[in-house]
Amino acid sequence: MSHSTATPAVQAGQFDFLVKGEHHVANGTLLGFWLYLMSDCLIFAALFATYGVLSQNYAGGPSGADLFDLPLVALNTSFLLFSSITYGFAMLQMQQRKLKGTMIWLAITGVFGAGFLGLELYEFYHLLHQGAGPQRSAFLSAFFTLVGTHGLHVCIGIIWLVTLLFQLRKHGLTTANRRRLFCLSMFWHFLDVVWIGVFTIVYLMGSLS
Amino acid sequence: MSELSHNHDEHHDHHEEEGPHSSFSGYMLGFMASIFLTAIPFWLVMGDVFSSRNTTVLIILAFALVQILVHMVYFLHMNxxxxxxxxxxxxxxxxxxxxxxxxxxxxxxxxxxxxxxxxxxxxxx
Incomplete structure (x- = not known):
């Protein structure tokens, strides 16, 4: 009885080994990428803690209230928020196996991301121009490290997004490409979550002091 | 028996959709909530609504916490x-x-x- 049920299962298992292996790897990728994001989260935790400790150490220099341009930050925040929802639309198109729609929404996401990065670089340039660079005070060092690291992540996300657009155009919505889209989706939404912390703790609370 | 395992395979292929299944209404709900939860802290700070700094800080931190939860549930599909x-x-x-x-x-x-x-x-x- 037990013999008759066990043998075919073993045979089937051997036969399907290569095919099923791919499936398991695909599942492992999403969990593995999530674990990467969690470790990235710890990097940001360290940077937030550093900023929290040093946020009042102006060394006689300008404070956040003197420097931050809140309407600009609000615009920046809305760019990132819009890019999150457009990426969501890209994922919905992907679920319906619509390649063109996926690519269009992905491209719009990239444009919003680039807009965010452009505004941030403009802000950095403006601060450096005013003599409020990272070497001015401990507060500004911590500020540039935290916000700069987030900006670097967005920059890498955009490079990844453009690479995926080329992959999609060449290979279509294959299993591998869908997996990559899922990973980038997690990365992109994760960056938006980190930005919530940045605009609240750095910009809004900095403008209050 | 082998036919059964074959069916099982096809089922796997068909159901290969990795990751969570998302819906339009879920994304829109998260997006609307995010706009609301972003706009109010900016308004509180830019409009000098409260005279006490500590009150404002506590409220905007609470809003940030709620918004992070909203993003986790509706955009990152945490469960x-x-x-x-x-x-x-x-x-x-x-x-x-x-x-x-x-x-x-x-x-x-x-x-x-x-x-x-x-x-x-x-x-x-």
Whole structure:
């Protein structure tokens, strides 16, 4: 009885080994990428803690209230928020196996991301121009490290997004490409979550002091 | 028997959709909530709504916390089931480390500043 049920299962298992292996790897990728994001989260935790400790150490220099341009930050925040929802639309198109729609929404996401990065670089340039660079005070060092690291992540996300657009155009919505889209989706939404912390703790609370 | 396993395979192929299934209404709900939860803190700070700084700080931190939860649920599709609960477990572990890092750093460094010798205070915060 037990013999008759066990043998075919073993045979089937051997036969399907290569095919099923791919499936398991695909599942492992999403969990593995999530674990990467969690470790990235710890990097940001360290940077937030550093900023929290040093946020009042102006060394006689300008404070956040003197420097931050809140309407600009609000615009920046809305760019990132819009890019999150457009990426969501890209994922919905992907679920319906619509390649063109996926690519269009992905491209719009990239444009919003680039807009965010452009505004941030403009802000950095403006601060450096005013003599409020990272070497001015401990507060500004911590500020540039935290916000700069987030900006670097967005920059890498955009490079990844453009690479995926080329992959999609060449290979279509294959299993591998869908997996990559899922990973980038997690990365992109994760960056938006980190930005919530940045605009609240750095910009809004900095403008209050 | 082999036919059965074959069917099982096809089922797998068909159901190969990795990751969570998302819906338009879910994304829109999260997006609307996010706009609301972003706009109010900006309005509170830019409009000088409260005279007390501490009140404003507490409220905008609460809004940030709620918005992070909204993003986790509606955009990152966090739940207790995905990947057999491992994503949630790793998230909880990370949040604990995050809390220790942030609270510990702020607490220790605040007391360092407060208890420093008066002659050294001029250089500190």
């Amino acid at each position: 207790f089931q995905s990947e057999g609960g491992w994503t949630m477990l790793s998230l909880i572990f990370t949040v604990v480390l995050l809390f220790i890092t942030l609270a510990g750093s702020l607490w220790v460094m605040y007391h360092m500043n407060v208890n420093m010798m008066p002659s050294m205070m001029s250089g500190g915060s």
